[in-house]
Amino acid sequence: MMINDTVALLISNKLLQSVFMEIAKNRSVQFKDLNKNGVANEQIEQAVTVLKEADLIKESPAPIRDFNMYYVTADGLNASRKLSLAEGGHL
Amino acid sequence: MSDSDRLWAVIIAVAISLLLAAIEIPNRSKTSLAACLGVQSVFYWLVLALGNSVTTLLASVGVAKLSAGLSHFYFFAAAFFGVFAFEAILKNTNITMFDRGVLTIQDWIQNALNGASGAAIAKQATMRQRQQNLAIDKLKPRSDQEINTLVLNKLGPGVVETLEEAAKKSSADVKLYKIMQLVSQLTPSEYWPLSEKLTDEPRGPTRRIEKKGS
Numbered sequence: 001m002m003i004n005d006t007v008a009l010l011i012s013n014k015l016l017q018s019v020f021m022e023i024a025k026n027r028s029v030q031f032k033d034l035n036k037n038g039v040a041n042e043q044i045e046q047a048v049t050v051l052k053e054a055d056l057i058k059e060s061p062a063p064i065r066d067f068n069m070y071y072v073t074a075d076g077l078n079a080s081r082k083l084s085l086a087e088g089g090h091l
Numbered sequence: 092m093s094d095s096d097r098l099w100a101v102i103i104a105v106a107i108s109l110l111l112a113a114i115e116i117p118n119r120s121k122t123s124l125a126a127c128l129g130v131q132s133v134f135y136w137l138v139l140a141l142g143n144s145v146t147t148l149l150a151s152v153g154v155a156k157l158s159a160g161l162s163h164f165y166f167f168a169a170a171f172f173g174v175f176a177f178e179a180i181l182k183n184t185n186i187t188m189f190d191r192g193v194l195t196i197q198d199w200i201q202n203a204l205n206g207a208s209g210a211a212i213a214k215q216a217t218m219r220q221r222q223q224n225l226a227i228d229k230l231k232p233r234s235d236q237e238i239n240t241l242v243l244n245k246l247g248p249g250v251v252e253t254l255e256e257a258a259k260k261s262s263a264d265v266k267l268y269k270i271m272q273l274v275s276q277l278t279p280s281e282y283w284p285l286s287e288k289l290t291d292e293p294r295g296p297t298r299r300i301e302k303k304g305s
Contacts, residue, residue, distance in 0.1 A: 027121045027212050030275060032257070060216045063227075064263045067271045071216045074131075074209025077119070078202060 006054050006075070007082045015039065017083075019047040023057050024080040028071035030062075051076075092155040096166040097148065103170035104147040108139040111178070112207075120208035126215035127207070135207040138200065142181060147173025223274045226282050230270045238269050241285060246276055 010017045018037075023029050034044050048070055051057045056076035060069040072080070112135055116127045151169035161168065185197045230238070239251050251269065258268035274282050 028216050058213065058216075060220050062220070062271065064258075064261065064268055064271055066257070066261055066263070066268070067275060069216055069220060071212050072209070073213070074202075074206045077205035077208055081201060081205070 006079045016047050020051055023070050024072045028069055031068045032066035092151050092165045097151050099166040100147050100169035101144045104143040104173055105140045107174050108143045109136055112136040112139055116207045119204055120211040122211045122215040127211040129210050131207040131210040135203045138203045142177045143174050146177040222279050226274045227270055242269050
């Protein structure tokens with residue numbers, strides 16, 4: 001997926017964007033720390049699956065799902081930069 | 092300015108590039124310096140070194156026109172102005188023509204930095220996971236009571252109940268959940284002594300007999 005398509009995908013889906021930005025901002029986050037706004041775990045799980053498929057994040061699995069670690073990739077860092085530029089009106 | 096001065100100027104520029112890479116990669120990736128050691132980091136250093144060397148050689152032409160009294164410092168001034176030119180001007184340059192990037196140095200550098208940072212983040216995550224798994228394996232043999240005491244001491248009152256509820260909500264092993272929370276909340280220097288204590292303390296006659304026999 002091209003980086004501009006990825007940024008468009010993130011802009012079009014608020015949940016996807018907030019989950020991605022949480023991971024990108026902290027660089028790595030556990031599953032349980034992604035669910036701070038009372039969103040259903042299934043929705044968060046769907047969002048991380050889409051982000052993993054887009055190569056924006058990777059998963060480091062743990063014995064319990066809540067402790068699965070998600071970390072941002074190089075593509076994710078590039079997308080986060082583009083997203084910040086886009087939101088600032090530069091892209 | 093002699094060839095020897097130019098060579099020294101380039102050597103200094105390459106050394107400054109290494110220093111800058113060692114600052115920028117951990118800063119971007121928010122990881123330890125140890126996690127940043129890798130092929131992608133070397134690649135980023137080489138990109139910086141190449142850019143800084145070229146601008147240092149260009150700066151050496153201008154530096155040679157400075158006062159003759161400063162000739163002993165020409166090599167240092169060339170490196171200083173060269174690195175400054177690259178870091179302050181060229182690194183922030185994106186030239187586009189007809190909406191197409193033709194000299195997008197800023198993008199190249201950012202991509203190289205993000206590549207090195209991404210590799211460092213992945214390495215740190217793997218290292219952390221491995222350390223945590225070892226600590227979890229060492230804490231597992233402890234009794235529920237001991238784990239609860241550790242959670243109480245290290246994470247504060249009321250946390251045991253909250254974790255038990257969260258584990259039940261996730262249909263997870265309650266004891267493992269508490270151990271994992273303990274290990275994920277503490278730094279390695281905090282949880283290693285907890286797990287080490289277990290192996291040091293004699294825990295019953297069986298253990299004592301094993302020690303005598305060994």
